[in-house]
Amino acid sequence: MIDLCFVGNSSIDYILNPNGRRKVYGGSAIYSSFSCRSVSNKRIGIISHVNDNLKKVLDVKQIELFENVCDEITTFEIDEKLGTCSFLKRVGKKFEINQNINIDYLHISFRKGVDIYGILHNDKIRYRHLSIDVMIHSIESVVSVIKKYKDKIDIIFCNCDEYHILKDRITDLPVTIVTNQDKPVVVIQHRKNIYYTVPQNLHLISTTGAGDSFIGGFLAKYSEKKILDDAVIQGIKNASYSITRYGPIDEISEINYTPNTNELPKNIIVIGNSCAGKTTFVDFFKSHYNIYTDIDDLAPLLEMFMIDDISSKNSLEDLKQIKDNLIFMRDIYEQYLDDFPNINHYSRIAKNGCGYDIINPNLWDIILRKSVSILKRENNIIQFSRGRDVEYEKLYGHDVYNRSLNIVLEELENKENTIIVNLISNLKNRKERNKIRHDHGGHFVSDDTMDNVYKEDIFKYEEIGNGRGFINLNDKEYPVYTINNNKMLSKIKLKEFFTSKIAEIIDYYQRFKEEKYGEY
Helix, strand or coil: CEEEEEECCCEEEEEEECCEEEEEEECHHHHHHHHHHHHCCCCEEEECCCCHHHHHHHHHCCEEECCCCCCCCEEEEEECCCCEEEEEECCCCCCCCCCCEEEEEEEEEECCCCCHHHHHCCCCEEEEEEEEEECCCCHHHHHHHHHHHHHHCCEEEEEHHHHHHHHHHCCCCCEEEEEECCEEEEEECCCCEEEECCCCCCCCCCCCCHHHHHHHHHHHHHHHHCCHHHHHHHHHHHHHHHCCCCCCCCCCCCCCCCCCEEEECCEEEEEECCCCCHHHHHHHHHHHCCCCEEEECHHHHHHHHHHHHHHCCCCHHHHHHCHHHCCCCHHHHHHHHHHCCCCCCCEEECCCCCCEEECCCCHHHHHHHHHHHHHCCCCEEEEECCCCCHHHHHHHCCCHHHHHHHHHHHHCCCCCCEEEEEEECCHHHHHHHHHHHHHCCCCCCCHHHHHHCCCCCCCCCEEEECCEEEEEECCEEEEEEEEECCCCCCHHHHHHHHHHHHHHHHHHHHHHHCCCHHHC
């Protein structure tokens, strides 16, 4: 029985970066298997195309090869500064497996040059556990394969960009390990997300192979007891050591590293008056933990404004022209076509010609439900505003945020793993931000709407002190964290401000889940 077997490329790499140019052995199979061997005495193998010299190195490391030795292997030039990887010599062959192989942990690199089907369709290869990694340049070509074998895959390794592509195309992903350079590693499971900080201020030499080194270290530890915490920490150690040298790991030096780790929410609902800083906060949060789908009810609102604007000019032909541009409001659009020209509009251009006014208050519920139902994924960060709309309150009462939050929660999975972030700011600063946003080409909220609908904060919740609290929705309590964003800060100061708030939000979310919020 082979304990761990890595399927992927082997190559000769010429790595170019500010530290110089270095020739090393490379490829996913080499980086991962060497990394695995540096911390494991288990029986390790690879399925890859290697030449005679590389085969001798594998023999020294007691890494078994399940392929024929080739005369030549692929050669790359990798420019880390430019982020390019160019072929100097390309050797493409299908794998030839001539023996039965029983494998406990099989890992396949789903990337160009790897004979994925040749492995998965080979009756000679039997495995108990399967993990894969993907690469951004070839991910589109392997999505269909991942969908087909999803139920057999235990773990997927990827970076943030790759994760966003996967989650947009594949539902119910297996356990996914997301790396993000010097940002925290995030383990995404169906019920929860856990992050792990990575060592900082290391003496960086080369980043090539860091992800594959992480995989080797992770699987070496995970194959022992299937403990995710231990495996992620070992993966981070191996990857951190990898970037301090050229080429694959020979033997790892001990890194003094104890990670900060905590649970991240599955859903973050960001609320507050218009121009309170919701989008800025969302952007900062995602710069730290870029696993979330950004959902803003502004997009369907702008679609509705466009439909109303064009239809109010009584040109049926112009209205027909925008159909292909619609994502959210197609049903209302079709209704407008049927009712043309006797349409009951949802909005109209503001009296001063700058911005729009809502004339049918039901639009607030419609755009929110549509944005969440269409865009939602496994992890979501949702933002919206609610104000003092007299007509809306005539229909639904004064607890407009409660109603809106319940609309959002009805559409979400894992709703119990949700935190509400409430941003507040005074009207003067918000009107100044509104103008600045408009001057930079953004959406403008009319002065009448700002002065009446969004004049004051109307969100109510149970406060327990220091900006923390909770709200009861449908007999369940959800944590609330309030950020007072009254100051007009410079970019540097704003980054410091929101970075500290993000740390506090995650800490409070975890404490609340553990029912320790009374400590505050």
